[in-house]
Amino acid sequence: MKRGRLALLCLVVFVAVGAYFVHRAGQQPPWPVDSVGLWTVAKSQVQELNARAEAEGRPVIYRAPDPFGVDVGTVTIQIFFTFPMVLQSDDNYYRLKAKWVGRDLYWFSPVDDQGWRKLATFQAGRFILKEGDIVWRYERTAPDQLPGYARPLLKKRQPLDYSIDMYW
Numbered sequence: 001m002k003r004g005r006l007a008l009l010c011l012v013v014f015v016a017v018g019a020y021f022v023h024r025a026g027q028q029p030p031w032p033v034d035s036v037g038l039w040t041v042a043k044s045q046v047q048e049l050n051a052r053a054e055a056e057g058r059p060v061i062y063r064a065p066d067p068f069g070v071d072v073g074t075v076t077i078q079i080f081f082t083f084p085m086v087l088q089s090d091d092n093y094y095r096l097k098a099k100w101v102g103r104d105l106y107w108f109s110p111v112d113d114q115g116w117r118k119l120a121t122f123q124a125g126r127f128i129l130k131e132g133d134i135v136w137r138y139e140r141t142a143p144d145q146l147p148g149y150a151r152p153l154l155k156k157r158q159p160l161d162y163s164i165d166m167y168w
Helices: 002-025 043-055 148-154
Strands: 037-041 068-071 074-078 093-101 104-108 116-123 126-131 134-140
Touching: 037 043, 037 148, 043 134, 074 104
Parallel strands: none
Antiparallel strands: 037 068, 037 134, 068 074, 074 093, 093 104, 104 116, 116 126, 126 134
């Protein structure tokens, strides 16, 4: 009698788990699938903005926002900390938790009081970042096309362990 109940219980659990995965298979993932990859702002966009500022007589020099990498559930970005940290990387790049809110990508700061911070918006197959009246357009970049300063994005990294106290 007990074997029969155990077999029935196993069957019910098996069917329930199977139904869950069949249901999930028909859903969209919680991130835009084509967002995974390496993203940089083209040098030509920066040059265009600087040429326009110079032609208008504005004493401004634009610098592109930092490149980043997107993976399922994480982003790799460069962060400079103004205080010593226990887990400070040698190149200041970190693989951090990420989440999507609609089409906006957020990363979770390892600094206690900052929480979730918006990185960029995924729109029409690319990331964009609005800074005042400037709209930076990121382009997907092949690993062999990354500029030298962005090569640390290629390094395999473990996601940051947020359970470790980051401060000395």
